Amino acid sequence: MTGSEATPSFRLAYVPGVTPTKWVRIWNERLPDIPLTLVAVSDAEAFDVLRGGDADAGFVRLPVDREDLSAIPLYTETTVVVVPKDHVVAAVEEVSAEDLADETVLHPLDDTLDWERPPGQPAFERPATTADAIELVAAGIGLLVVPQSLARLHHRKDLTYRPVTGTPESRVALSWPQDRTTDLVEDFIGIVRGRTVNSSRGRAQTPAKAEPKAKRPDASAARRKPTSGKPAAGKSAGKSARTGSGSGGSKGGAKRGKPRRRP
Template identity: 45%
Template sequence: MTTPPADGSGLRIGFVPGVTLTKWTTIWRDRYRSTPLEVVEVAQADQRRVLDAGEVDLCFVRLPIEVDGLHLIPLYEEAPVVWVSKEHPIAAVDEVTLADLAHETVLTEADPSGINQVALEIAVLRVPMSIARTHSRRDLTYRPVTDAEPTRIGLAWRMDDPHPLTDEFIGVVRGRTPHSSRTRQERARTPKPPEPAPAKSRDRGRGRGRPRRR
């Protein structure tokens, strides 16, 4: 088990709806068992604010986001879907295009008000597939929008005052091994083991080539 730098505090991670952290939090808690990790769901509209306010140390954000003063690592893309009532005509097809939605009232915020409008067939929701899956309901379904631009998820943190464990969490997200995710400071603090002394030759002192006594 790797031991991170001791700073007396854990790490607080924000994430926007639709992001699944299970893989990364499981690795962290196995690798850094004595270091608390708290995860907090953050509304997309608040993703920059919570970083600026220091309410989270890092945040899984949905792009676009204003990056001034932030470090940002792009991670993956999300497939766009349209979320509709199961009674809506779109539910009868396998996929749609943007042209198919031209005469629909299209919402993009998956808040309770929007979801209720979808259920009543007043509107449809165009959202990332991850959100439709996370908030799945029996009376709703979703279909891919084949020509819509995908959304993107990234990991962001402040340039100033980063948490001492930021490097370790980035290493977990990027799939580094416990050894390779150590920070430069940790490597510098680790004393280099002494090189082993060269092995003595077994023939030394035996006087190879001396004549035998008779």
């Protein structure tokens, strides 16, 4: 390798709440000589990072601009409402958006849900980030509706969350620039899609084909084949199906007639 050649590597961006651990582990098992670098990005900057070449691919939230980016939808997150542990919502298993109509619901500027109109009553001011909104929930200022992964990311002992229906849902996808669908990107796509190491698309990890094994002789055929030309014990070589005697006139084989009377 010349000094001008760069060592192959793969940069993977991911937005808050996404945990890429499983896919990174599989990558390291299959391509141990190609380091994978994680790049943490906000939802707002994720697409600029991909377009600018600062990451080869990334876990992002839909929608994705399909004019220059490819995307594979992966899963849909549960939407939850974050509340103090002593709030009345904490006593139920699930609530609806209508149940929050009289509550102050915080709407941070980095909100990841595509609201037509957030539920509840708006706060006096929108928090700058989801992390700031979590602090306000803990202070009793209001409630917060977010994807469940963000509620887990910002977990606090004095807060809890419950699923909420009738609200938008966040969908996570793997995305990359269309004009930079490299072999390494294809390898990572295969990992995310669950392709096995021997998949036809698993370019970097397909092992050489093993030599075909020699065909074993058919043991059952060998057992069926006579070991000699002699008939089996107790059987004649040329018995007739009707008389049980041979056709060559062996002893006792010819039919005897009546004795002739002497003159």
